[in-house]
Amino acid sequence: MSRRFDAIDLALIDALREDARATNKTLARSVGVAETTVALRIQKLRDDNAMMVTLRRDLYSRGFDLQCFADITVRGRDVDAVADELAKRETTTSVSVMLGTPQIVVVFNAANRADLLRVLEEEIASVRGVERIELHTAVDIRKFQSGYTHLELQE
């Protein structure tokens, strides 16, 4: 579903990216519209699942030391079914179906080496159809914007 964000929506999103907690009054001034317009627009964007302001948590301060990207090669089972099952696992933070092989990329966090092993064995390797796992571990994260997602995927 594609939507047309008009110039006001886009200016509002830009202003919110600068300061997500700016008051409607400040936003109104920087976008050049009335304060009521700001409030209505933000509500409409939220209701349409087009944009939301949220609070994000730092994964290191939650006790996760390792952020891992696992390339999953699927064999003998429908890729979508494997991806759905991986998405249901609580430890996975992102599951993408890719063009070509490996067919799935799973992102997950682990507290330490033992936890990493547990996630790999119990949460990923145990899913039927997972044939091979190749891992990349982030050692120095330089940029991590929320940017874009499928808002309708969120509970």
Place this chain on the structure above:
Amino acid sequence: MKLDSIDEAIVAAFQEDGRQSNSEIARRLNVSEGTVRQRLKKLTDTGTVQFDVVVDIGQMGIGFVAFVRAAVAPRHLESFLDACAKLPDVFYVAAVAGRFNVLALLCAPNAEDGLRLINAHLEKQRGLSEIEIRQVVGFKKHDFRETVIAKT
């Protein structure tokens, strides 16, 4: 920092809608507005949480999302990471350990624009020996509520 149950409740409420006022949250959680304000300040000051904007990928007209992975000579790694991080269409960049040493996530309106961006800004970087572009055809899950907050 360690979060107690009140911190957790405040975080969860703001995750649902980060535009709520402190007093709305206070009323919902049956605590004082000062409690919400002080705790939120501590959480943000310590880099535990951060407010952010999330936009729906489909509605924004983004037709191309890709994992870009690169093998870069160690002495050029720093400048390569900088070049990636500077691109507004790149929303995640990390040095990684594995077959490649850089991983980035890229968004563009379509594949053509995405590839043009890679050609113009990344492929000419020094020290690059291999670059792999893997297109995402579908997100099954993407929890945007996690991040890494740069300590300043």
